Amino acid sequence: MLKNIQDSPLYNMANPKSVVFFGASNNLSAMGSNILNSLIKGGFKGTIYAVNPKENEVQGFKAYKSVLDLPEVPDLAVLVVHTSIVCRTIDECGRKGVKRAVVVSAGFKEVGGDGIQLEKELVETAARYGIRILGPNCLGVANLHLRMNTTFFPLPEKAGFIGLASQSGSFVTQVFNYLEQYNLGFSTAFSVGNEANVDIVDCLEYLGACQDTKVIALYIEGIKRGRAFVETARAIVPHKPIVALYVGGSETGRKAAFSHTGSMAGPDKLYDGIFRQSGVVRAGSLVEMFDMCWTLGSSPLPAGRNLIIQTNSGGPGAAAADACGRLGLSLPSLAPDTLEKLKPYVPHTASVNNPIDLTFTRNPMDYTTVIPEILAGDSRSDILLIYFLMPYLMVIDTLKQMGLEHEKAVEEAAKLVDSQADIIARLIKTSGKPVVGFTYRKLDERSIWSLIERGVPVFPCEERTARALNALCLYRELKEKITRSPGV
């Protein structure tokens, strides 16, 4: 494990004070221009230099004829130039003393034929000057805390706690918007491309040491340095969870991965073994990977696999119980003192089995206040899952029926759902247990979003919930195993 994150070859890529940009012009439909535009729009705070022999100015920056003309040695070079001039440009960077480069340009190993030779030349040129390269055929870096970005799309405003290393650039830049739907975001994300002399293991090591990263996500089409991967992961897992999506295990996935990055994928079982040995939790889809990151980054670890499900609807309760049970979570009966404490709050129609089906509570507020508090305190259970139903418009309607005028009702409804969300969010801290929700309402409905904003994961599907809760249990189990016998 890295003692000092600054020792990582990726440090100056993710945290450069100055960047020299090759391949941008004033024609914004060109890829290089688009990426420079993203960097500027995202609010990068460092110095930007543009090299373009044909222009005097590029997007408001003075255009230098050559990197050799720059007034200083920049921390990082970003290349979005034609394949044929990549090596020459890296050579010039080397002569200037630049030590880090992101090569977005494609047309190397992944296209086969001449591309393979070209990539060899690129690696040799870089080696001559001790330059570390991310790519080629990548989208580079998005560091949301420092507003550093070499991908297509401008950075979203909010940084998050997910560190990503990806063998697909799309899964960096194209999921900015996806993560925002869950109030999630990247801390730093890397697109590794062909991994010429910096690979996914280097990224893993960096993210393991990154203070802003609470959980690491990996999109993998094939791992080259298997042993280094296992060792690095095992050093990180006792401190930080790692989730991986591997797509090369099926015949169709293997072929697609090969066609995409030229990765030599291995059979599913091999990767299952590598992940288990590494303490990495495996996800089955991109959605599942980020769902797992959500619970792992926002919940305390459960002591075991015992779960209470709180609902006011039998069907959603049964569906969630079934989904959880299939993944090896258990639903114990409630402890006697829990039953005693619940008594004043449950109507005669309710079932206090597990799932608890409250049907109606005497006071609707109880559902999100005193009842979850009692249930989170149950000595037999490790996790509390709550079904959230109440449509926000009905809260407003109810307040209006109580005599409030529309505007006042809206205002009071907002206060109400916020105060309820505060209680649930606080419960995660005071109980030390995961408290997670699920719903079939839209997540951006005020009453649901209020919870999500406060760090309570609420999933839009019982199956996704079960998998994300299972990830918490799996991680705890894997972590304990590694902590007990740390050697590989």
Next chain:
Amino acid sequence: MLKNIQDSPLYNMANPKSVVFFGASNNLSAMGSNILNSLIKGGFKGTIYAVNPKENEVQGFKAYKSVLDLPEVPDLAVLVVHTSIVCRTIDECGRKGVKRAVVVSAGFKEVGGDGIQLEKELVETAARYGIRILGPNCLGVANLHLRMNTTFFPLPEKAGFIGLASQSGSFVTQVFNYLEQYNLGFSTAFSVGNEANVDIVDCLEYLGACQDTKVIALYIEGIKRGRAFVETARAIVPHKPIVALYVGGSETGRKAAFSHTGSMAGPDKLYDGIFRQSGVVRAGSLVEMFDMCWTLGSSPLPAGRNLIIQTNSGGPGAAAADACGRLGLSLPSLAPDTLEKLKPYVPHTASVNNPIDLTFTRNPMDYTTVIPEILAGDSRSDILLIYFLMPYLMVIDTLKQMGLEHEKAVEEAAKLVDSQADIIARLIKTSGKPVVGFTYRKLDERSIWSLIERGVPVFPCEERTARALNALCLYRELKEKITRSPGV
């Protein structure tokens, strides 16, 4: 199979010309009042009578002291009264000549003890008068075409093509909003409750004959009449697909189902067998069930399991290929004439393997026009799956860079995405093949919603896409098997 849908005991429940309502008052926080309010707000066109001995008027309707006082015999009685007076009320309805009732009231078999005896009495009372009852302990009916609704929430504006029969009332009323997110909706949905003398098989039979229903969804905690279920399903499947979610197969699901509706669930394998024999496609979650309904209700059936995936991003392509491959879908290489036709439209960086990774197209419009047209025509493939990326704001930005003012750019962008969506939607008809999309953008983004509105399913996850496509293949296979040997 029903010759005439009017012969179904459910016909007058879903299509009553007049309804008598028991248990509503002017206190809208009471359940009965809430349900009557939903019925009124939803725009029910028939006659409503309210029976309430304590009021003169209920929510604007004259309150009758007794059903016997009504000026006509209503088609349907809806009961949301205290458990203790349900039998007496049914008896009065019988004396009046009412033949159909929805009993929302709970506290019968599902609570055990006295409730079991009470349900027996209810069934006997109904039998005396030949009354068919939906429930007790149910939410009854939502017929979106006739605006008939006995559930909590007002009906959404748009009817859809999904017919649902559910052993959970929540999965009727609480998913109105859920389905709207996908531009989906119910034709008619039934909550069957304790199935006193009308059961899920009766509902299945009704939905099989219902002209507005293109696909049938079933939420099942336990089937009582196994043989009747199989026979009814097998009669429907050659004409209409059936999808089922069964949650009683795991230990946790079985217990939860028993606690919910008192259903005696059976092992997973037994139900797998029943579904296979019935030609029913099994779903693993509520979300998956409705995803399957989406493709089954909007796509032609594919001739086989061969799929082309069109992307402009390697990662999403590989992830989708892997997800599809794991479910037994195949990705053949493109036919030679397809490759020939594609040539003018693909850049040198593209991969014309399958998945096709176009990276950039020379003209961005090609991606949603000529390229899918060529691919849908490929003789080796049965299904086209397209990855949709382009953020709508970037379309607007691009138009602004071309010199358009903001408002004009927004207007033109809307026209552009609509015309592209028209082409894709038309392709489903002209090619006779399923054309489906996936994306990690929000579905309500203009460029995605434009497709969805036109009947093109676009899924927010590669795994969900794969399962929904697999449902098309499974249905075709099951249907063929039954058509070949129709006997049970």
